[in-house]
Amino acid sequence: LFFSSTYLNDTNNFDDIYKQLNINSLNLIILTEYLIKNNLIVNNWKVLFFTDGWTIQPKLWFLNYTISKDSLKSWIKSLSIKYPEYIFLWIDLWPVNTKKEWKEKEKFYNKALIKLDNPTIWLVNLLTFLINEKNYYSTWVVIDFTWWTYLKRNYE
Numbered sequence: 043l044f045f046s047s048t049y050l051n052d053t054n055n056f057d058d059i060y061k062q063l064n065i066n067s068l069n070l071i072i073l074t075e076y077l078i079k080n081n082l083i084v085n086n087w088k089v090l091f092f093t094d095g096w097t098i099q100p101k102l103w104f105l106n107y108t109i110s111k112d113s114l115k116s117w118i119k120s121l122s123i124k125y126p127e128y129i130f131l132w133i134d135l136w137p138v139n140t141k142k143e144w145k146e147k148e149k150f151y152n153k154a155l156i157k158l159d160n161p162t163i164w165l166v167n168l169l170t171f172l173i174n175e176k177n178y179y180s181t182w183v184v185i186d187f188t189w190w191t192y193l194k195r196n197y198e
Contacts, residue, residue, distance in 0.1 A: 043169070044070045045092040047111075051103045059106045066110035071117045078125055085127040088172060091118055095134030095186055115184075122182035131172065133185045135165075 048065045050058060070091065077083045093111050100108040115132060122130040165187060172178060172185075 043090045043092070044074070046070055047092075047094075049104070049107055052106050062106045063110045063113065066107065067114040067117065070114060071121070074121060078128065083128070086129065088129040088131060088178070089121075090169070090172065091130070091132045093132045093134050119182050126181070129179060129181045131181070131183050131185060133168075133187050135187050 046065055046069065048062050050062060053059075074089060083089075091114060093115055094107075097108040097111045097115075118130050118132050121128075168185070168187065
């Protein structure tokens, strides 16, 4: 499981742009390539990356974050072609947990098309299934765990 992310406001500072690209994408790909080339993982392993389902409609001032996450998605496709003996998946997430106060959280969850009582438990169940299911061979598959929270991003 690869879960790594920086979610920073855009700046005109190249170091900030590179930091997001490095953490959100490049380091994960370099590490994956290293593990494969050095035989530290075995064939048919499932390599799961967590990405962001809402880069399809980026938030204002988070373009660098969007570029870095979308870059990861492109690399995952390439890895699945380059290393067909492994299974590469990405899971598009939305905030499963949030530090928002209950009124804000309730408003956020009520926008969801599909409502789950405890999204964290559902995510754990999904991961358990993907990891343990021996008859799961799909590669380069996007697993949408956003539940279409927003059909359109609204700025309030």
